Amino acid sequence: MQGIKLKKYFSRNLKLISILTILALMVGCTTAPASPEEMTQSLNKESIDITNTIRIIEELSSEDFDGRLTGTKGNELTVEYIENYFKKIGLDNPTGIEGYRQSYDQKVLLNESKPMIAIKDGMGNITKEFGFLSDYRKMAIFEDVKIQGEATAEMIIINNFDEINNDDKALDGKILLISNNVIAGNPTGGYDILQKVLDLEQQVEGIIVNLDNRYGEHYLVSTSLRYINTKLGEGFNNKTGPIMAYFHDEAFEELTQAAMDGNTLHMKVDYSYKDEVAHNVIGVIPGSDEESQETLIIAAHLDHVGNNQDGTYNPGALDNASGTAAIMEIARMLKSEELQPKKTIIFIAFNGEEQYLCGSTYYVRNSLYPLANTTVINLDMVGSKEVIPLTIGGSSNNLNKDLYDIATELGIDALISQDIASDQRPFNDVGLEATTLIHLDTNKIHTKFDTIENVDKDRLANIIKLVLSYIEKTAY
Template structure:
C-alpha cells in the first residue's frame, strides 16, 4: 500500500507540473499578444530613457521657459530641429533648417513686477512676491510703464462694475474668486475696461503665469492681477483700514517678431496616399522666466508632448517598414499666446491638409494617476476621438473621451480636419510655475502615449 501511494503521489505531482507549465505558456501568450498588437511599427524600439531625457533637456535652465520670441525659445527650436535632422526627417522645401517662421507680437517684462500695500503714512507696509503671491492676467493699453498707487475697493456684486458707478473710478477693485469663478476673464475685462477703475485684483485658488498677449494692447485695457487667496484676504483687510495698494510693471513690445514652428516629414511609400497626411503635433513654447532668477520649466507643459512626438518620429524612421501614408511632425510655437503657431500653419500649410488628420499631444505622461483625456472640438467630426478611445481600450490605457479646447488641435478642427488632443489634465502639480519640472513626468506613462499614437499609425497608415 505504501508503494502504491507513492506512485499515486508522483503521478499527481507530474500532472500538477504539466498543468502549471501549460498555464504559464497560456499566460505568456496573452502577454505576448498584448505586446505584439502593433503589427507594423516595432514598439520595442521605444526608449523610455530617451523620452525622459528630452523632457529634462527642454525643461532645463538653458531654455529659460521657452517663451515665444525669446532666446530660450529660439534655442529650443534649434534643439528640436537638430533632432529632426538626426532622425533624418525631410526638411520641407523652402524652409531653412525645418523652421517655418511666422510673425507674432511678443511682450516681455523689463523688470520684476511689484505689488504692495501702503501704510497710513504712504510707506510700504507689505510687499507681495511675483508668481508666489500674484501673477499678471492683463496689462495696460495706455502705457508700457504701469505705476498705480490707488485706494482699494471691495466689489460685492459684479453689477457694481459699470461706467456710472463713481465710487470705483480710479481705484483698484478687489474681486473674489466666488464672484468670478463662473465668468471668463474676457467677461470681467469687458466690465473693467469701461468702468473707469485703475485696475483689478482677483482672488484665485491656484496661480499660473500667463504669457503677455498682444491683444491686451488693443482697445481699452487696464491691469488685472490674479492673487492667491491669502494675499486677497490681506488686501481686503487693508481695504477695511482705508489703505492703498501699489502696482508697478514695465514691459516691452515687439510687433511682427518672426518666431519658428519646426516641421519635419516622414514620407509615405504609396503614391496614391501622398496627400493623406497624419499630422503629429505638440507645442514647444512655454511661459518664460520671472525676472527674479527663476523660470518656468514647462516639463509637463509641454516638453512631454514634444518628447513623445520626437520618439514617435524616431521609432517610425528606424522601423523596418515605412508607413504608406506620410507622417508630418510639427513642434508648434505660440500656443501659450493663443494657438498662434498652429493657426499660422493651418492657414499656410506647407503640404495639403484637406485629406489629413491631426493628433495633438499636450501635457502627457503626468506622474499623477490621471486618465488620458482624448478630446475633440465640439460641433466638429469626432470620429478620430472615438477611434483613439477604442485603441486605448485595446492597449489597456485608462482613458476618457471628451469635448475640449485650448490646444493646437483647435486650429485644424476649424479648418475641417478630424483632430484630437491627448492630455493628462494635471493642473495641480506646478502648472505654469517654477514647479512644473521633469519630475512631473512619468516615463512609463509617457511611453503609453507613444504606443497609442504608434498603434493609430499602425492601423491607419499602412496598406
Template structure:
C-alpha cells in the first residue's frame, strides 16, 4: 500500500526528540497498526492476508465513476442511477458474485408512491371559545401528506402529551393516564435527554407510530425554543417537498399511519397560542420537558384541518443484490448482509461556494459513493479468499435512502432470502475519511454480540473504539442499518471517530462538513479524502463480516436490550 508512506514519514517526524530505541519501537508499533497486526488465533491467516491486500486506489476509482457529472447525482429512476446500477452489477459479476435479486437478476424492484400536499387547497384553523382562527401555510404551520386518501378532514380537541414519547421500559411515558382516542395530540420535538443516545433518537422519530397506537387521529409537533434547527421556518423548504413511501403487493404505502388524519408542524410563536387556555403555560411545559418530566393535559382548544394530497405511483427504484455462497453445508443458508445506498439527490438548485460556479449536480461523492466504493472493495477481499466464509455473504446497493431509507426498508421487509436466515447487517454511509482513521464509532455494537467481532477487527486494523462525539445528530437512526434493526436483525454502522493525529479537531471537521458541504453540489471529488483511511474502513467492513460469517453461533441481542426487546422475536437471532 504505497499510499501509507506519507503517514509513515509524518510518524518519523514526531519522534526526532525521542531516544533512538524508543523512537524505533514506537515507529514499529505505528507501522504494525497501519498494516494490521493481530493475534493469529483471533483472525485466520487467509483473512489477514486478504485484509492486507486492500487497494486504496480501487476505492478512489469506484468513487470517481459513481460521483462523475455524467451520473447526474444518481437520483432513483434517472439515467444516472441506471448507469450507477450497471457499474455496480459489472463489479459483482467480475468478482464472481451471483445475482440474487428477482427472476435470476441482480435487481430488486422497489415500488414507490409519491405524496405531495396541495397547499392552496389545504387549511388549518384553531377553534377556541367558539371563535375560529385561520393559520397561514408555511408561516404558522406545514402539513404532511396523507398516504391513505387524497382528501382528509378532521375536527377534534387537542391534548398536549409532552414529548409524545411512550417508553415504559425506560421509565418514561407521556401517555400514562390520559385518553387521546379520537383526539389530536400535540408535543415537542425530541425526547428526554436522560435517554441513551440511540434510544433517544428512536423515540424522537416514533411520534406518529406512538400517537396512532394510542388512538389519536392527528398529530402536531413543535420545537423547543432552544432547538433552532427544528423550527418550522428553518425546515419549510425541505418539509414542503414531496414524500415517498414504498408500497406492498396490495398497493398499500408502508410506514404510514392513515388514521392520523392530520399531521402538522407548527412554528414557535404559533404554538404558544395553543397554551392560551391550557392548565399550564408554554413556559411551564417547556421547563417540565427540560427536566424530563412526563406530562399530559387537555389544551382546551380544538383544531380543524383539511389536507389535500396529490398521490402518484409509477416510480420504481431498484436495489442491486449479489451473493457469495457460503462454504458450510448448513450455515451457508444463513446470511450476513452488507448494505450501502447507491442513490443521491440528482440535480437541484446551485449552491453558492460550489467548486464550479453554477454547479447544480449533487454528485454525492462522500454521500454515498464512498460507502458503495468501500463495500465493493470489501467484496473483492471476500472473493480473494481461497475458501468462502461458512455463512453466505450478501451485498446490497440500495435505492431511496435519501427519500427515507426506502430501498433498505423494502429489502429488509421483503428480502430475497428467508428473513429469519439473515443473521447480521453491516452498513456504510458517509464514513468520514477526511483525516487518518485512528478511532471509530461503531453504532449499534453496544446492542448485540457483534461487539466482539468489532473489537477483534479494530485491534487488527489498529484503531481505537470511541464514543459517539455527536449524539445530537441521531446518527443511529439516519442510515440503512436501522431498516434491519426494525426487523430484529443486529446491525453495525461504523463511522470515523474524532482523533486526527494532529492539531485538527475531528468533531469540528465533521460538523463543519455537515454545515457547508452535506447535501450540496460541493460533495464532489474535489475534497481532501484520505485514501489510507478509506482502506482501513474496507478492512473493518471485511473483517467484522468475515468473523460474523465464520462464527459457530449467529449474533444475538444483549439481554434486555431496548431494540432487541422492541423488534426482536423469540425465535429470531438465537444461538443454534
C-alpha cells in the first residue's frame, strides 16, 4: 500500500515539477541580464530626412543670410533660424540662458566697402583696376597694417629681403612690390616682410607681395582675428601703417611693368573691427543617468565670412551650412524617438569659428554642463561632392579610433588626422575627447562659389548615419 501511494505521489508531483520547471525557464528567458550589446537601444537611422537637410543648407546659404558673418544681420537671422528650429522640435532650453542663446562679447572684422587697387598714369587717370579676390587678397588681419584709408604712391620693386633697410631712403613714401623670390619657401614670408618694414625709420605706404595662395581659382576671404591671452580676439583699427595685399603672378607682372613705366598705384581700404554681441545656439536632450553627469556634445559652426561688398557674398554651403543642417537633423531624429538617452546630449551651433574659434572657446570657459565627462563630435564641411576621404580630426586618439571603426563598418572612406583647426580644438586644449568630422574640400570655401552644388546628399546622409551610430553605441 505504501509503495503504491508513493508512486501516485511522485507521478502526480512530477507533472507539477515539470510545469514549474517550464515556467521557471520561461521567466528566466525574460529576466536574465542582457549583454551590453543587447542593451544598446536601436535608433531608426533609415528615417533621415535628407531632403529637408539639403533644404536647410540651401536656405542658410541663400542671399537672405548674406554669408552669416558674426556681427551682421545675416548672422543674427541664422541664430534666430536655428533657435526656432530647436524650439519647434522640442529640445530643452539649458538652464542659465534664454531662448537657446549663449551670448558673449566678440570683436569682429567687417569689410565696410569694396577695397580698391588701381594703376594711375602720369595724369592721375586710372588705367587698370585689379579684381578684388580674383587678382588680389587684402590683408587686414595683421597687426599694424592700415585697414582704413587710402594711399597713392610710386612703386619700388624689391627682389631681395636685404633691400628693405634704413640706408635706402628711397623707400620713404613708396609702395613696395615684393617679388616671389624674396619669400620663396617661407610660408610666413608676408608677415616677415611686414615686420621688416615696420622696423624702418621711413614710412612705407603699401606692401604688395607676389604670393599666390588662392584656393582654386580665387582668393579666399579671411576674417581671422589675433588670439591674445584671455581675450577672444583683438583687432586694430589702424589708420597708419602700410596697406598690404597679396597678388598672384599675372597681376603682379602687370604691376611691375607699370612700376617700370613710371606709373603710380592707388590703394584704398575700408575695414573695421567692432565689438559685437554674438550668440551660440544650444539645445539639450537630458539624459536619464543623472549621477554620471556624462554629456555628449554634437556641434557645428553656424557662421561664415559674409559679404564681399562688390555685389557678391560668400554662401558657405559646405562651410558650414552642411554641418549646421546635419546636427539639426540629428537633433530632430533623436527627439522623434521615444527612447531617452542615458547621457545628456547637447546640440551646439557655435558662432565665431571663422574669427579664431571664438564661440567654442567661450563655451569651454563658460560651459553650461560639467566638462569633466564631456565628449564632443564637431561637424565642419561634411558631404562634399568631391570623392575624398572623411577626415576624423583632433588630438583625441580614442574617440578618433572609435569613429574610424564605425566609419569602416558603414563603408565610409576615412582617415585620421591630429591637426584640424576647427571647434574641437578648444576642447582638446583642456584635455577633452573632441573630434571634428570634415571633408577637406577647400577648392571653393570662403569664396562666392561655395554653393549648394558642392554638397552631395548621399555623402551627407552617410555622415549623419555615422554620428547616429556613435550615439546609439555610447549614449543609450
